[in-house]
Amino acid sequence: MNEKKTKIAIIGGGVAGISAAVELCEHSVPFYMFEQAGRLGGRASSFLDAESGDCIDNGQHLISGAYHCFFNMLEKLGTEKHFLRQDSLKVPFLEKKLLNRNESEINKYLLNTSILKGKSGKVLGLLNMKSLSLKSKLNIIQLFIKLQKKSFIVQNISIIDFLKEQKQSEEAIKYFWEPLVLATLNASISLSSALLLARVLRLSFFSDSKSSALLFPKIGLSEYYNNLKDLAIKNNSKLFLNERIVSIKKKGNAFELISKNGSRFEADCLIAALPPQALLKILPNEISENPFFDEMKSYKYSAILSVYFWTEKEIFQDMFSALINSKFHWIFNRNAFLDRKSKYFSYTLTTSSAENLINLSKKEISNLINEELEHFFQKKEKPLFMKIIKERRATLQISPAIEAKRYDNRTPISGFYLAGDWTATALPATIESAAQSGRRAVKLFLKENGNRK
Numbered sequence: 001m002n003e004k005k006t007k008i009a010i011i012g013g014g015v016a017g018i019s020a021a022v023e024l025c026e027h028s029v030p031f032y033m034f035e036q037a038g039r040l041g042g043r044a045s046s047f048l049d050a051e052s053g054d055c056i057d058n059g060q061h062l063i064s065g066a067y068h069c070f071f072n073m074l075e076k077l078g079t080e081k082h083f084l085r086q087d088s089l090k091v092p093f094l095e096k097k098l099l100n101r102n103e104s105e106i107n108k109y110l111l112n113t114s115i116l117k118g119k120s121g122k123v124l125g126l127l128n129m130k131s132l133s134l135k136s137k138l139n140i141i142q143l144f145i146k147l148q149k150k151s152f153i154v155q156n157i158s159i160i161d162f163l164k165e166q167k168q169s170e171e172a173i174k175y176f177w178e179p180l181v182l183a184t185l186n187a188s189i190s191l192s193s194a195l196l197l198a199r200v201l202r203l204s205f206f207s208d209s210k211s212s213a214l215l216f217p218k219i220g221l222s223e224y225y226n227n228l229k230d231l232a233i234k235n236n237s238k239l240f241l242n243e244r245i246v247s248i249k250k251k252g253n254a255f256e257l258i259s260k261n262g263s264r265f266e267a268d269c270l271i272a273a274l275p276p277q278a279l280l281k282i283l284p285n286e287i288s289e290n291p292f293f294d295e296m297k298s299y300k301y302s303a304i305l306s307v308y309f310w311t312e313k314e315i316f317q318d319m320f321s322a323l324i325n326s327k328f329h330w331i332f333n334r335n336a337f338l339d340r341k342s343k344y345f346s347y348t349l350t351t352s353s354a355e356n357l358i359n360l361s362k363k364e365i366s367n368l369i370n371e372e373l374e375h376f377f378q379k380k381e382k383p384l385f386m387k388i389i390k391e392r393r394a395t396l397q398i399s400p401a402i403e404a405k406r407y408d409n410r411t412p413i414s415g416f417y418l419a420g421d422w423t424a425t426a427l428p429a430t431i432e433s434a435a436q437s438g439r440r441a442v443k444l445f446l447k448e449n450g451n452r453k
């Protein structure tokens, strides 16, 4: 058996692990990284779909211009340019309106914040939304104005309680706040903390046009991290793909890692860049019995359902659209932003907080897709093939109680650090939260173990 030693090991090659690795390279600290899959990126990764021959993501991701830490990481990997960037936030909506039992019509409208620059542009953008009454629009604008003031303190209560406290109409909640919260927090308004919503709005929507705009990946998500291998080699570090760590043992002041294929490694320090449920599986009892780890044992997660489908004819030309009164929340037109060559048109339908849909069979989901396509695009044409991706534990549900006690990167075990979207970044569980958390774990490690430049 091969015993290998390193100063610091990262377990998990998702965005948090990659961010930690890039930060260690910046400080010339050699490391080992272990990833159980054959590709980097974890929940934000991509793979080749055999049936279509297309590279697809593990679910379409919405990337915000406010993801500064994530873009900083990509800059160091040399891949930050591979995005189609909106010049300012524009969100198209398609709303299905039932006229009677058998008939419906589709209303199309656009939240366009480019009309005027800055904050007033966003207010005007809202006024253009046709599905809202003037009263609801004014409701929302009043709350926006309040939220932009630093002196306006948002309490750590559920979003629904906050919106009711702020006298938001039922219509404003249903047609504006609910879709916004699902898109940004992947959780229902009754579960999530209002603190997270306020922070997301302040960092993106109320910020400059660049930060509030959305970006669309032109390449598969895992391709953004390909250069990490070369960066690691230059830094005398190693990436171990297909290397699942099955247990961690304390060995004096160091840690012994045992992988599924029987290899053993030793590390003075560890960054566990894993989701809580994966971390709990590999901790030895002597560590997991520490009451510090109790809180994460009862964590609950929100699901995301993504359905990729391919058609012979084009069904929709916009880059994406939010869908109102549909079982699916978004449609993405992959032909419009990806660098791909195929004779087929490719689209993705996604649903956040998808607990109601996630247990449906392939046939039931396929029937649902056909119905929705007929309603929204008046197309009889059925998809040629489909790829359904069910992520039952897509993101942690961050309720007010969880937010109040989110885990720091530091643990009571010396030299053992946590990283991941779920840790205390003050952000929802997103790519940016994961990137910030990985970087912070390294900063803490450097502070506590000396900066080895």
Ligand SMILES: Cc1cc2nc3c(=O)[nH]c(=O)nc-3n(C[C@H](O)[C@H](O)[C@H](O)COP(=O)(O)OP(=O)(O)OC[C@H]3O[C@@H](n4cnc5c(N)ncnc54)[C@H](O)[C@@H]3O)c2cc1C
Pocket: 011, 012, 013, 014, 015, 016, 017, 034, 035, 036, 037, 040, 041, 042, 043, 044, 058, 059, 060, 061, 062, 063, 243, 244, 245, 246, 273, 274, 275, 278, 282, 304, 306, 391, 393, 394, 395, 419, 420, 421, 422, 429, 430, 431, 432, 434
């Ligand atoms: C379908 C979907 C859509 C999403 N949409 C968005 C979006 O639009 N915008 C956004 O910002 N965020 C979105 N997210 C959330 C975002 O993907 C995550 O917040 C982020 O990728 C989390 O990164 P992480 O590194 O913390 O965790 P992970 O990506 O889970 O990384 C953990 C890694 O550890 C590996 N691992 C686990 N156990 C072991 C082990 N024992 N040994 C070795 N390796 C192990 C895993 O394979 C994984 O690669 C979405 C998530 C999903 C699932």
